[in-house]
Amino acid sequence: xxxKKLELNGFKSFAFPTxxxxxxxxxxxxxxxxxxxxxxxxxxxxxxxxxxxxxIRSQSGKDLIFSGSKTKHKLGxxxxxxxxxxxxxxxxxxxxxxxxxxxIFRDGTSEYFINKKSARLMDVVEILAKANIGSKxxxxxxxxxxxxxxxxxxxxxxxxxxxxxGVRYLQLKKKxxxxxxxxxxxxxxxTTAVLRELLPHLNFLKREANKARKKEELKQKxxxxxxxxFGSKIR
Ligand code: ATP
Numbered sequence: 001x002x003x004k005k006l007e008l009n010g011f012k013s014f015a016f017p018t019x020x021x022x023x024x025x026x027x028x029x030x031x032x033x034x035x036x037x038x039x040x041x042x043x044x045x046x047x048x049x050x051x052x053x054x055x056i057r058s059q060s061g062k063d064l065i066f067s068g069s070k071t072k073h074k075l076g077x078x079x080x081x082x083x084x085x086x087x088x089x090x091x092x093x094x095x096x097x098x099x100x101x102x103x104i105f106r107d108g109t110s111e112y113f114i115n116k117k118s119a120r121l122m123d124v125v126e127i128l129a130k131a132n133i134g135s136k137x138x139x140x141x142x143x144x145x146x147x148x149x150x151x152x153x154x155x156x157x158x159x160x161x162x163x164x165x166g167v168r169y170l171q172l173k174k175k176x177x178x179x180x181x182x183x184x185x186x187x188x189x190x191t192t193a194v195l196r197e198l199l200p201h202l203n204f205l206k207r208e209a210n211k212a213r214k215k216e217e218l219k220q221k222x223x224x225x226x227x228x229x230f231g232s233k234i235r
C-alpha cells in the first residue's frame with residue numbers, strides 16, 4: 001500500500017485544483033519558503049482525521065479554506081482527496097484503490113467520503129487503523145515533532161505506541177463492542193422493568209381466562225342436559 005496521489009482544491013494556499021502524483025520513487029517535495037510544502041503535510045494529517053486545529057497550524061476550520069489573494073477571491077469550500085494504492089490488500093476492502101475525501105465549508109460543516117460514498121469519521125479512522133495509519137501516530141511527522149514526542153504525556157505516548165503496533169484497530173473494535181454491550185445492558189434493564197410491571201396483570205388475566213373457559217364448558221354441559229331432560233319429557 002502506498003500514497004499514490006493527492007488532490008487539493010481550495011485547501012489553504014491551494015486556490016486552484018492541484019494534483020500531486022506520488023508515484024513510487026518520489027521521496028521529497030521541494031520548493032521555496034512559503035510555497036505550501038507544509039500545507040501538503042497539513043492536508044494529509046487533516047484527511048487522516050486530525051481533530052486538533054493546532055496540529056494543522058490553524059485556529060479554526062475556516063483557516064483551512066483559501067482565504068483569498070490579490071488575484072483571486074476567497075473560496076467557500078476546501079476539499080482534499082487522498083488516493084491509496086491497495087493492490088496488496090493491506091486495507092481489507094475489496095478495492096485496489098481507496099480514495100478518501102474530506103471537505104469543509106465556511107460554516108464549519110465537514111464531510112468525509114470513501115471512494116466517493118459519504119462516510120463517517122469513524123469509518124475513515126477504522127479503515128486507516130486497519131492499515132496502521134492514524135492521525136496521531138507516526139504516519140506524518142511534522143517539523144519539530146521528534147522533540148515534541150519527548151514531551152508527550154504517558155497517555156499521548158500510549159496512543160502513539162498503539163498506532164505503531166497496529167492494535168489501534170482492535171482497540172476501536174473493543175470500544176465499539178463495549179458501547180454496544182452497555183446499550184444492550186440498558187435495554188435488558190428496561191425490558192426487565194416492563195416485565196416486572198406486567199407480570200401481576202398477566203397472572204390476573206390468566207385467572208380470568210381460566211374462569212371464562214370453565215364457564216363455556218358448563219354452558220355446553222347445561223344445554224346438553226337440558227336437551228336430554230326436555231327430550232324425555234316430550235317422549
Ligand atoms: P517553509 O519552507 O518556510 O516551511 P512551506 O513551503 O512549508 O514554507 P507553508 O507553511 O506550507 O509553506 O505555506 C505557507 C503559505 O500558505 C503562506 O504563504 C500562507 O499565507 C499560505 N496559507 C496558509 N493558509 C492559507 C489560507 N487559508 N488561504 C490562503 N493562503 C494560506
